[in-house]
Amino acid sequence: MDYIESINGCRNLDELFLLWKNKPKGIVTAKKGELTIDHSNSYFIADGIVNPNIWEDTSHKKILYVLKEAYGEDWGENTLASWLGNSHPRVGLWSRVARWTYGLQRTSLNSIRRYKESLTEEEHNEALEAIAVLNLKKSNGKSCSDYDEIAAYAKFDKEEIQKEFELIDADIVVCGSTFKTLWYSVFEKPPLQNDRNDNWYYFREICGRQRLFIDYYHPANQWPDLLNYYGLIGIYQQALLEQHGQQE
Secondary structure (H helix, E strand, C coil): CCHHHHHHCCCCHHHHHHHHHCCCCEEEEECCEEEEECHHHCCECCCEECCHHHHCCCCCCCEEEEEEECCCCCCCCCCHHHHHHHHCCCCHHHHHHHHHHHHHHHCCCCCCCCCCCCCCHHHHHHHHHCEEEEEEECECCCCCCCHHHHHHHHHHCHHHHHHHHHHHCCCEEEEECCHHHHHHHHCCCCCCCCCCCCCCEEEEEECCEEEEEEEECCCCCCCCHHHHHHHHHHHHHHHHHHHCCCCC
8 A cells, every 4th residue: 555545544633643744755846946845854743623522512613724834842742632622722823713713603694703802711711622723734833934835835745634634524614824725735726716705705515525614814913803803703604694595
């Protein structure tokens, strides 16, 4: 069995990440020149579903955040998902993700959940445990992202990312400044032209069923929290209205 067949045969995320971490190194061409990608000799940071029990609970919406990269060298045996589930960090990026998730989980066709500047500990923890995270770049992450490098990693790892996406199996995909890279470099889809949506959401069939993709800012952006929140939640409600044929 070759490497790609092994990837396609993975039954869960743990199997996938083990193969991915030990993937043979390769050289890819980026705009700035050749780039060597060697996960096995780098800090490979796995991500995925934070709490599988909550993820499979049908009372929760399955929300996947597709982000750029995680960074750091002190992860030990932790994954990003286990760290989020055990530590429930309240740093800026993850506090914002928790607020976004809180709003998405509680917004419906007829009402938008009101913004809360600070969630309670229970609300914050519950929100983080109900998500999945997929970083396009799994190793050699940096605090300041190079979009050309992110795209190069995504193209090199497209089969693995597709498999991770399939295994996570989300209903709602929030792309944090990653939609174009996911769409073109990973899924290799044709350009969005006549069907480009001014409201930044798309219903698309990927990995066997239709999902909602929201093309949004990265959660670490510098815009005010209030605008971030209502921007995303408003887009989501517009998608629901379209889905139910209630837009004017």
